[in-house]
Structure formats: C-alpha cells, structure tokens
Amino acid sequence: MADVTLKHVFKVYDGGVRAVSDFDLEIKDKEFVVFVGPSGCGKSTTLRMIAGLEEITAGQLYIDGELMNEVEPKNRDIAMVFQSYALYPHMTVYENMAFGLKLRHVPKDEIDQRVKAAAEILEISELLSRKPKALSGGQRQRVALGRTIVRDPKVFLLDEPLSNLDAKLRVAMRSEITKLHDKLQTTFIYVTHDQTEAMTMGNRIVVMKDGFVQQVDTPITLFEDPSNLFVATFLGSPQMNIVDAELFMDGKTLKAKLNDVDGMVVTFPEVKAKQLANKKYIGQKVLLGIRPEHVIPNQGNLNAFIEVVEHLGDESILYTKMENRKEQFIIKIPFNSKIHSNEAVNVEFNMEHVYLFDYETHKAIMGIPAEDEIPAMVKDGVIHVGEQAVVLDPDFVSHLLDEAFNTDINLAIKPDYISLEEVANSLKITAKLEFVEQKTDYQAVYFSLKGVEGYFAMKMRNDEKVNLGKEVDLYLPYQRIKLYNLDHNKINSREELFANHGIAMVKNAGGKTKVTVGGSTLVYDDLGYEDGEYDIDFYQDRLMPIYSNKMIKKAGLVNPEMENPKNRIRVFAYDEDVLGDKLLVYVAVKGFINYSSFVVDNNFSVYKMPKFDMYVPADAFKLTRR
Ligand code: ADP
Numbered sequence: 046m047a048d049v050t051l052k053h054v055f056k057v058y059d060g061g062v063r064a065v066s067d068f069d070l071e072i073k074d075k076e077f078v079v080f081v082g083p084s085g086c087g088k089s090t091t092l093r094m095i096a097g098l099e100e101i102t103a104g105q106l107y108i109d110g111e112l113m114n115e116v117e118p119k120n121r122d123i124a125m126v127f128q129s130y131a132l133y134p135h136m137t138v139y140e141n142m143a144f145g146l147k148l149r150h151v152p153k154d155e156i157d158q159r160v161k162a163a164a165e166i167l168e169i170s171e172l173l174s175r176k177p178k179a180l181s182g183g184q185r186q187r188v189a190l191g192r193t194i195v196r197d198p199k200v201f202l203l204d205e206p207l208s209n210l211d212a213k214l215r216v217a218m219r220s221e222i223t224k225l226h227d228k229l230q231t232t233f234i235y236v237t238h239d240q241t242e243a244m245t246m247g248n249r250i251v252v253m254k255d256g257f258v259q260q261v262d263t264p265i266t267l268f269e270d271p272s273n274l275f276v277a278t279f280l281g282s283p284q285m286n287i288v289d290a291e292l293f294m295d296g297k298t299l300k301a302k303l304n305d306v307d308g309m310v311v312t313f314p315e316v317k318a319k320q321l322a323n324k325k326y327i328g329q330k331v332l333l334g335i336r337p338e339h340v341i342p343n344q345g346n347l348n349a350f351i352e353v354v355e356h357l358g359d360e361s362i363l364y365t366k367m368e369n370r371k372e373q374f375i376i377k378i379p380f381n382s383k384i385h386s387n388e389a390v391n392v393e394f395n396m397e398h399v400y401l402f403d404y405e406t407h408k409a410i411m412g413i414p415a416e417d418e419i420p421a422m423v424k425d426g427v428i429h430v431g432e433q434a435v436v437l438d439p440d441f442v443s444h445l446l447d448e449a450f451n452t453d454i455n456l457a458i459k460p461d462y463i464s465l466e467e468v469a470n471s472l473k474i475t476a477k478l479e480f481v482e483q484k485t486d487y488q489a490v491y492f493s494l495k496g497v498e499g500y501f502a503m504k505m506r507n508d509e510k511v512n513l514g515k516e517v518d519l520y521l522p523y524q525r526i527k528l529y530n531l532d533h534n535k536i537n538s539r540e541e542l543f544a545n546h547g548i549a550m551v552k553n554a555g556g557k558t559k560v561t562v563g564g565s566t567l568v569y570d571d572l573g574y575e576d577g578e579y580d581i582d583f584y585q586d587r588l589m590p591i592y593s594n595k596m597i598k599k600a601g602l603v604n605p606e607m608e609n610p611k612n613r614i615r616v617f618a619y620d621e622d623v624l625g626d627k628l629l630v631y632v633a634v635k636g637f638i639n640y641s642s643f644v645v646d647n648n649f650s651v652y653k654m655p656k657f658d659m660y661v662p663a664d665a666f667k668l669t670r671r
Pocket of ligand 1: 058059062063064082083084085086087088089090091
C-alpha cells in the first residue's frame with residue numbers, strides 16, 4: 046500500500062544522454078499505472094529510479110510522502126519483476142520463492158506461510174517442489190512474480206515482464222497480472238512498449254516519448270482524446286491516418302480541404318466545428334486524423350485504390366492508395382469477403398470522429414487540448430487576457446523570464462488543473478460556460494472568455510452539474526500555469542529568478558577595455574567606457590556555454606573570440622529548466638550576490654557538467670556607472 050509521487054524528475058546519464066526530463070506524476074495508492082512508449086523513451090529508466098537502481102539526477106521521488114532519493118533500494122519496500130526472470134536453477138520453486146525471505150532472516154514458519162499463500166494466489170501450489178527447468182515459460186514467470194509477492198512490498202514494479210513469452214501466453218498472463226493486482230490491492234507500476242498491453246492493463250497510462258511524458262489518462266480517454274499527434278498515432282491498431290489539410294469557412298460551416306487526398310473537401314458537423322480551440326487555425330494548414338474504423342467505404346467521394354486486403358475473421362483491413370498521397374491510407378471495416386485488392390472504392394470520413402492537430406507543434410486543437418492556450422500579455426505585474434486584466438501574484442512574476450513582459454505571449458494550463466472552486470495561490474479569471482460534450486469517462490466543458498476567440502476547455506465528472514450560459518470563476522493554480530512565447534518556448538521558470546547583476550571594474554589600456562567581474566577579467570576592443578566601478582547587468586539570453594574548445598569546433602563555431610578565455614566567465618550551475626528547444630540554466634557567478642539564470646540552447650545538460658565557461662560577447666551586458 047503506497048502512493049508514489051515523482052516531482053520534476055530528471056535523469057541524465059554519464060556522457061549527457063538525457064533519458065528522462067521533467068517527469069511529474071502522482072500515483073495513488075492501489076493504482077495500476079502503465080508506462081508505455083517506444084523503445085528508448087525512458088520508461089525503464091524511470092522505473093529503475095523509483096526502484097533505486099538508478100540515481101535520480103534532479104527532482105524528488107516520494108513514497109507514502111517520504112522522500113526516497115537517497116534511500117537504499119532495499120529500504121524502499123518495493124519489489125521489481127524484470128523481463129528476464131533469472132530463477133536459481135538448482136533450487137525448487139519453493140526455495141526460489143523463500144530465498145529472499147531467508148536472507149532477511151524471516152522466521153521459518155512465516156516463510157512457509159507466505160510462500161504458500163503466494164503460491165495459492167498465483168495457482169502454482171502444485172509446482173512448489175519442481176525445479177525451474179521442469180516449468181513452462183508462463184509458470185516460470187509466475188514463480189518470478191511469486192518471489193516478489195512473498196515480500197509483501199508496498200509497490201510492485203514490473204519491467205516488460207511478459208516480453209519473453211510467446212504471443213498466446215502473453216495474452217493469458219496479461220489478465221493474470223490484472224487479477225493479481227485486484228487480489229493484492231497494491232500499487233502496480235508496469236512498463237511496456239506494447240500499446241495493447243498498456244490499453245488492456247492499466248487504470249491509467251503514461252505515454253512517453255523522448256524522455257518526456259506526453260499524456261497521462263485512462264485508456265479510453267487516451268484513445269478518444271489524444272492530446273497530440275504522437276499519442277494519437279501510437280495508440281490504436283491499425284494506426285490513425287494522418288492527412289495534410291487546410292481549414293476554411295464556407296459561410297458558417299467549417300470545412301477542410303484535404304491537400305494530400307486529391308484536394309477533396311470534407312465538412313465538419315456543427316458540434317464538432319465548435320470544438321476548434323482557436324479560430325486562428327482557419328485558413329491554416331493543419332493535420333487531420335481519422336482512425337481506420339471511422340472511414341466508411343462504398344459511399345462518399347474520396348477515391349481509394351485497394352492495394353492489399355487483410356481479412357482477419359471479424360474484420361477486414363484495407364490498405365489503400367489515394368491520389369497525391371505517399372502513405373497508405375488504412376480502412377478497417379467489419380469482415381467483408383466481397384472486397385478484394387486491386388479494386389477502387391469510394392469512401393467517406395465519419396466526421397464526428399475526426400481529429401485535428403497543429404501543423405508544427407502537433408498538439409490537438411479540437412476537443413480537450415493537452416493544454417488550454419490563450420493569448421495574453423504581462424505588463425507591470427498585470428496579466429491581460431482578452432478584456433480581463435488580473436494582478437499577478439508577485440511570486441509568480443519573479444518566475445518570469447525577461448522576454449515575458451510587454452509582448453504577445455500565450456497563457457497555458459492543462460485542463461485537469463483548472464478548478465471551479467476557489468483554490469489557494471491561483472489566478473482567477475471569469476468565463477462563460479458555452480457548451481458541453483459527453484465523453485465516456487467525463488464531460489468536456491467549453492468556456493469562452495470576453496475578448497478572446499476560441500474556447501477554454503476542461504473536464505468535469507459525469508455527475509457534476511453544468512449550468513450552460515452561466516458566468517463562472519475559473520481558478521488556475523499559479524504552480525500549474527505555463528507561459529509560452531510565440532516560438533512555443535516556456536517563459537516562466539521553475540525557480541525564482543534574480544537579476545543577473547554584479548559589480549564590475551572597467552580599465553582601459555592599449556586600445557582595449559578590461560571588464561573585471563568576480564574572478565574573471567573580460568577583454569574587448571575599446572568599448573568607450575571610462576575607467577571606474579560600474580553596475581553590470583547581463584542579458585538573459587546572450588551568453589553561450591562553452592565546455593571545451595573541441596566542442597566549439599565540433600559545433601562548427603570557429604570563432605576566435607569564443608576560443609579566447611579572456612571572453613569568458615566561469616559559472617557553477619546548480620539546476621536547469623527545460624523550456625522547449627531552449628534551456629534555462631541556474632548558475633552562480635563569482636562576484637554576484639544572487640544566482641543568475643541564462644537561456645541557452647537545449648543541447649547539453651548542466652547536471653553532468655556543473656562547472657563551465659560562458660562566452661560573453663560585448664553586447665551581452667550593460668554597464669552603468671555607480
Ligand atoms: P525504454 O525503457 O523506454 O526503452 P530506457 O529508459 O531504457 O528506455 O532508455 C532511455 C534512454 O537512456 C535511451 O536513449 C537509452 O539509450 C539511454 N540509456 C539507458 N540506460 C543507459 C545507461 N546506463 N547509460 C547511458 N544511457 C542509457
């Protein structure tokens with residue numbers, strides 16, 4: 046019994062491989078959570094960090110509210126089952142299961158009772174006296190599970206436990222493990238790259254890619270409302286078709302021209318059109334997604350040529366070619382033996398089930414989005430959202446990057462974090478409840494904001510009462526708010542920001558200006574300042590980290606100025622914050638009173654190299670006479 050919380054967890058391996066970034070998740074007691082994603086996306090690394098087999102580079106891990114980062118694996122009360130379940134070949138099943146307990150000096154009677162109870166749960170009581178070689182693959186896997194059950198751990202970690210089994214056994218063991226979870230009533234965290242396994246086993250699924258969590262939700266919601274293109278195409282088999290399209294209005298009707306399907310035009314039903322998050326997409330290129338099962342054959346005017354048909358008993362899958370489209374277009378229909386390959390077929394999209402994604406960011410833009418995003422501007426500590434102006438909490442303002450002020454930005458928040466009830470430390474905005482859409486696991490509720498085009502969407506429980514047309518207050522916890530610049534980079538930081546300020550001595554000699562700050566002396570061609578003491582302020586985004594001259598050459602930056610140590614300051618980094626394709630590094634600079642922070646490219650990590658130089662071009666700072 047335990048809940049497991051990961052807060053901004055990072056893993057950077059030696060050599061700089063960034064395996065897990067900003068992993069943030071609360072797993073509730075008794076939950077069955079599945080981590081799924083393609084190979085190399087960081088699932089095992091995350092699991093191994095929970096187990097304590099891998100050091101956590103940054104962030105916190107809590108089990109039952111207790112910080113675990115420095116706790117030895119054996120003291121975490123966790124059990125882990127691996128893909129390769131090495132059983133001791135010379136021991137019987139009973140001995141294999143009892144072994145760990147014996148090492149812990151558990152009394153014999155208790156061992157006996159626990160082994161027998163576990164064997165009962167796993168239905169392997171009659172195998173207890175056998176040796177592993179006399180067991181089938183599935184039976185061995187059960188013994189491996191048994192070894193962990195006897196320890197009665199708070200949390201079960203399972204790392205692709207079924208991937209060594211054949212397909213049939215895998216299916217059988219899936220439901221065994223689900224049953225086991227029901228019986229044990231313990232927290233399960235299960236890793237798999239197999240989407241079917243994930244969809245059939247978890248209460249909640251965490252979809253990962255490139256070390257980042259993409260979406261966390263119930264299997265149904267992930268399938269119905271993928272928050273981005275990756276999740277949409279990763280889950281579902283065969284995978285969702287993606288079509289290049291362009292949105293336009295025909296009178297009051299939203300339509301899409303399918304650019305890579307012979308320029309055909311499709312029409313959105315009104316209820317669907319309403320869910321377009323932002324009107325800015327009209328007239329723009331977007332990606333339109335349609336699942337193979339939502340394509341209707343033998344009607345409509347999209348022409349497809351069937352290249353291959355797979356008749357699978359209860360369904361037929363058509364792999365088709367469409368004019369002007371490189372990829373196959375896949376259609377799934379109930380079994381139909383009359384359909385053959387090398388035939389043409391007319392099809393139509395069931396437009397109730399169409400998805401739209403931003404062409405560049407790949408975020409879902411119709412229905413509940415990954416993040417609600419609305420245009421905003423911050424000026425003098427006030428945020429302007431449409432016609433509303435709300436004074437920001439000063440603490441929130443102290444987390445804003447320099448570029449966040451007096452310019453067009455977007456305010457974003459995950460719909461899950463918006464509350465209709467007052468919550469502490471939150472931004473309150475007023476919205477009007479416009480319409481509701483019923484989903485399987487929840488109701489999608491859409492709000493409008495005065496002076497803002499498009500909608501602000503959130504999820505409500507199915508039993509919550511919704512008053513259409515009513516003005517309500519929405520509470521957005523500051524901690525959960527993200528601000529983005531128009532390049533989709535985050536511009537609010539995790540940690541408080543201080544001015545990049547210090548005191549510098551300026552001395553001119555021989556046509557050069559020497560600027561001494563902290564322990565470093567920077568040398569430039571005459572900058573035109575008089576000798577003396579100055580306040581120095583570094584701009585946040587004009588310095589460049591340099592690890593070595595080799596690195597500069599490798600990056601093709603052959604710039605004698607950068608190679609010259611006289612143009613660099615030494616910094617000691619203590620943390621970083623991924624902003625998107627930029628990184629915010631929090632550093633200490635000798636001679637500065639406070640910490641400084643710099644925006645740099647996201648191609649390295651300070652975690653493995655906390656000490657480095659930063660190249661300071663002459664325009665990277667401002668000097669003011671004291
Ligand atoms: P998954 O479990 O999703 O397949 P992993 O967590 O095993 O992914 O790996 C995530 C990334 O970290 C991959 O790029 C992998 O190559 C890298 N990686 C894993 N283990 C190590 C290690 N011990 N040293 C360096 N890089 C590693």
